[in-house]
Amino acid sequence: MTRRPHVLVLVENLSVPLDRRVTQESRALVEAGYRVTVICPRGTTQDTEPEADVDGIRVLRYPLRPATAGALGYPREYALALWHTLRLALRVRREGPVDVVHACNPPDLLFLVALVLRPRGARFVFDHHDLVPELFLSRFDDARRGALYWATRLVERLTFAAADGVISTNESYRDVARRRGGVPADRIEVVRSGPDLDRFVRRDPDPSLHRGKEHLLAYLGVMGPQDGVDYALRAVAALRARGRDDFHCVFMGAGDALADMRALSSELGLDDVVEFPGRVPDEYVQRCLSTATVCLSPDPKNPLNDVSTMNKVVEYMAMGRPIVSFDLVEARVSAADAAVYVPDDDVEGFAGAVADLLDDPARREEMGRLGRARVEHELSWAESRRRLLGFYERLLGGPPGAGRVADR
Known part of the structure; x- marks a missing residue:
C-alpha cells in the first residue's frame, strides 16, 4: 500500500x-x-x-x-x-x-x-x-x-x-x-x-504613505547588525544635509538591531522623515513598495552579504521599483540593470545615487520596467x-x- x-x-x-x-x-x-x-x-x-x-x-x-x-x-x-x-x-x-x-x-x-x-x-x-x-x-x-x-x-x-x-x-x-x-x-x-507573482502583487499607490512629501523611500527586510540599516539612515541624513526635504522614508521589518536603528534615527535628527512600522502584513508591504519612488538595499560589503541573495532586492523588482544597492556580487546577479551600485560602503555615494534617481523619473521608470521583466521571466x-x-x-x-x- x-x-x-x-x-x-x-x-x-x-x-x-x-x-x-x-x-x-x-x-x-x-x-x-x-x-x-x-x-x-x-x-x-x-x-x-x-x-x-x-x-x-x-x-x-x-x-x-x-x-x-x-x-x-x-x-x-x-x-x-x-x-x-x-x-x-x-x-x-x-x-x-x-x-x-x-x-x-x-x-x-x-x-x-x-x-x-x-x-x-x-x-x-x-x-x-x-x-x-x-x-x-x-x-x-x-x-x-x-x-x-x-x-x-x-x-x-x-x-x-x-x-x-x-x-x-x-x-x-x-x-x-x-x-x-x-x-x-x-x-x-x-x-x-x-516572489510568487500570484500572491505578491502590485497594488494601487497609496499617497498617504508619502506623509505630504513628493517622494517615498522604502526599505524591507531584517534589521540585524550586518544588514546595513545604519548605512541607509546615514545616507538619509546626508540627503537632508544637502538641503533636500522632499521625501519620507519607511523602514519595514524587525530584528535585533531595530531598537538601535530607532535610536540612531533620533540621534541623526530624522524622526520627522523616518518611520519604523516593524513587521507588517503582506498587504502593507505590497502597498508601500507599489508607492515607493526608490527602494533601498544598504547591505554593506562583507563576507556574508557579498555572496548572499537578498530577498528584498527581488521583491523590489517584482513591484517595478528602482533600487540603490552597494556593489555586491549577488546583488548584481539578481538586480542587473534594475539597480544603481555604490562601491565601498560609501554613505555619501549612496545618498548621491538616491538623489540622482529622485531627480530622474525616466530612468526610474526604465529601471523598474527592466526589474519587473527579469522577475517575470527568470526570478519568480x-x-x-x-x-x-x-x-x-x-x-x-x-x-x-x-x-x-x-x-x-
Missing part, C-alpha cells in the same frame, strides 16, 4: 508562515502531493499558536527566546531550539513514517535531528539559507570570533557530509557546497527565493518551484503517487 511521502521541515530563525521561503517551499510540496509538517519557533506577535494548519501544511511551534547580544547568546539559543525541535520531531515520528527531513539553516546543527530519524529510513535535505561561518565573521569583531567561528566551520562540514541532497539559494552557495562541503554537483540544486517563484519539485523527484525516485513510497 502506497501513501503520500512525508516531509518534515525544520526551521529555527523565523516562524511559519512569516518565513516566506519556507512557506512557499512547503506549500509547493503540498500542492504536488506531499504531506508536510513544519517545526519552527513561535512568533512574538503573530504565529503564536503551538499548532496550526497553513494551506494544508501542519505547523508545530515551540517557545524560543532569541539570542541576547554577543556571540555567546547563540549557543544558548541554538541548544534550546535543538532540544525543542528534537522533541517535536520524535513526536511526529511516533505518529507515522517520515521520508525526508528538510532542514533550513541557521543553525547548522539540525542535521543531528535528521541523524536520529535516519535509522527509520528518513533522507536528509540541507536547505542552505545562510553561510553561518561568514555570518559570524560579519557580525562579530576579531576578539569574539575565535573558537566559535571554527566551530561553525566544523558543524557546516558535518551538515554537508550528512546530507543526501543540498538546496542552495544561489550559485555562490552552490559553489560553497561543492568546494567547502565536498558535495557532488549532482546532489545540489539551486532553488532561489523569489514559478521557476524555483519547478526546480524544487524536480529535486524531490530525483531524491525519492519519482513524483508522489508513483508507487515508490511504501508503508514502513
Whole structure:
C-alpha cells in the first residue's frame, strides 16, 4: 500500500508562515502531493499558536527566546531550539513514517535531528539559507570570533557530509557546497527565493504613505547588525544635509538591531522623515513598495552579504521599483540593470545615487520596467518551484503517487 511521502521541515530563525521561503517551499510540496509538517519557533506577535494548519501544511511551534547580544547568546539559543525541535520531531515520528527531513539553516546543527530519524529510513535535505561561518565573521569583531567561528566551520562540514541532497539559494552557495562541503554537483540544486507573482502583487499607490512629501523611500527586510540599516539612515541624513526635504522614508521589518536603528534615527535628527512600522502584513508591504519612488538595499560589503541573495532586492523588482544597492556580487546577479551600485560602503555615494534617481523619473521608470521583466521571466517563484519539485523527484525516485513510497 502506497501513501503520500512525508516531509518534515525544520526551521529555527523565523516562524511559519512569516518565513516566506519556507512557506512557499512547503506549500509547493503540498500542492504536488506531499504531506508536510513544519517545526519552527513561535512568533512574538503573530504565529503564536503551538499548532496550526497553513494551506494544508501542519505547523508545530515551540517557545524560543532569541539570542541576547554577543556571540555567546547563540549557543544558548541554538541548544534550546535543538532540544525543542528534537522533541517535536520524535513526536511526529511516533505518529507515522517520515521520508525526508528538510532542514533550513541557521543553525547548522539540525542535521543531528535528521541523524536520529535516519535509522527509520528518513533522507536528509540541507536547505542552505545562510553561510553561518561568514555570518559570524560579519557580525562579530576579531576578539569574539575565535573558537566559535571554527566551530561553525566544523558543524557546516558535518551538515554537508550528512546530507543526501543540498538546496542552495544561489550559485555562490552552490559553489560553497561543492568546494567547502565536498558535495557532488549532482546532489545540489539551486532553488532561489523569489516572489510568487500570484500572491505578491502590485497594488494601487497609496499617497498617504508619502506623509505630504513628493517622494517615498522604502526599505524591507531584517534589521540585524550586518544588514546595513545604519548605512541607509546615514545616507538619509546626508540627503537632508544637502538641503533636500522632499521625501519620507519607511523602514519595514524587525530584528535585533531595530531598537538601535530607532535610536540612531533620533540621534541623526530624522524622526520627522523616518518611520519604523516593524513587521507588517503582506498587504502593507505590497502597498508601500507599489508607492515607493526608490527602494533601498544598504547591505554593506562583507563576507556574508557579498555572496548572499537578498530577498528584498527581488521583491523590489517584482513591484517595478528602482533600487540603490552597494556593489555586491549577488546583488548584481539578481538586480542587473534594475539597480544603481555604490562601491565601498560609501554613505555619501549612496545618498548621491538616491538623489540622482529622485531627480530622474525616466530612468526610474526604465529601471523598474527592466526589474519587473527579469522577475517575470527568470526570478519568480514559478521557476524555483519547478526546480524544487524536480529535486524531490530525483531524491525519492519519482513524483508522489508513483508507487515508490511504501508503508514502513
